[in-house]
Amino acid sequence: MTAPATVVPAVTSPVTAGTAVRTQGLTKRFRSGQVAVDGIDLLVPRGAVYGFLGPNGSGKTTTIRMILGLVRPTSGQAWLLDSPNPADVLPRVGALVEGPGFHPYLTGRANLARLDAADQTSDARTADRRASEALERVGLLAAEGKPYRQYSLGMKQRLGLAAALLRRRDLLVLDEPTNGLDPQGTREVRLLIRELAQAGTTVLVSSHLLGEIEQVCTHIGIMSRGRLLLQGPRDVIDSRGVARVAVTVAPGHVATAAGVLRVLGLDVSIEELTLGAELGTLAPARIPEALVHAGVDVTGFEVRRPSLEQVFVELTGEGFDVAR
Structure with a gap:
């Protein structure tokens, strides 16, 4: 519903x-x-x-x-x-x-x-x-x-x-x-x-x-x-909806990066070298700062917010024509 x-x-x-x-x-x-x-x-x-x-x-x-x-x-x-x-x-x-x-x-x-x-x-x-x-x-x-x-x-x-x-x-x-x-x-x-x-x-x-x-x-x-x-x-x-953060790190740094994100209060999911989490109220800039301070080699960092299409589906439960 x-x-x-x-x-x-x-x-x-x-x-x-x-x-x-x-x-x-x-x-x-x-x-x-x-x-x-x-x-x-x-x-x-x-x-x-x-x-x-x-x-x-x-x-x-x-x-x-x-x-x-x-x-x-x-x-x-x-x-x-x-x-x-x-x-x-x-x-x-x-x-x-x-x-x-x-x-x-x-x-x-x-x-x-x-x-x-x-x-x-x-x-x-x-x-x-x-x-x-x-x-x-x-x-x-x-x-x-x-x-x-x-x-x-x-x-x-x-x-x-x-x-x-x-x-x-x-x-x-x-x-x-x-x-x-x-x-x-x-x-x-x-x-x-x-x-x-x-x-x-x-x-x-x-x-x-x-x-x-x-x-x-x-x-x-x-x-x-x-x-x-x-x-x-x-x-x-x-800016509506839940923003997620995606962090990609070098091989061998995943466990350390996950620990840093958990200390920051984030619920972390891991897929190969990429860690994902809902951002919540945490300022995005704090994440790479904390990772680098912990010696993690960060190769990618992205904040993903819901697209307009996702906002529409969330509101209505209907699909949308996104292309001709």
Whole structure:
């Protein structure tokens, strides 16, 4: 049986004060009685790259749709860029939710032009330049004249990203942005997210591919079965769980090393020349210091903390897609 999870409160980003997304008791219950989102308190600090993680069906997309005002919550409240009314701030928000949808017989550029023209806050004088820049950023400039219906799944996903990047956004919300992309496209999206964050855009990226999120996020939120089980800064989440130490010593030094570790209060396991133990509250630096002082020839020393995948499994008892 999985132990009840404790939500780690998210903290304000050390770089930028305030929140880009905040919810309180946000809940969505469908007519069938299914609870898709169960009273979550999401907090995305401004300036963060927030990885919204969870298996397919965990409630991530429904949460995003409520935040953006696309779905009305059953109860609870959401604030987007400090506004309780998403319509007031949507021009400052770029979003790609549940895959892009465009006119099939228009070209990629023409589809962007239609979207841009519908935005009353955009500057028509710079529309062509902004479309070109957006297409170039996602690698579609060479295919701008091709009808959308001829685009591959990955190209459609890229065009959706281009639409979200037609102008500078304070917040970018990406739901499964690497869906349909090849490894090179996936790497490009990671680089794009980093560039946007460095330029001051807050990014909320939802994914069931943990390996992709691990590489870019400063903050993490983990969803499972409609509940937000854990959220907070990446370093706080990385420090969860029991850390273990692994020490490798030269032949003939194992017994002495084991004795030193036991004196330090550690319960030691031995596998050939490697000794392992749960670190507990002991400062890691004390271990090699004590071993060297005892004359042990240390050839390797490593502190191993639970991976994000292990944290997820510990919380939910479920597996996770860690690679495409």
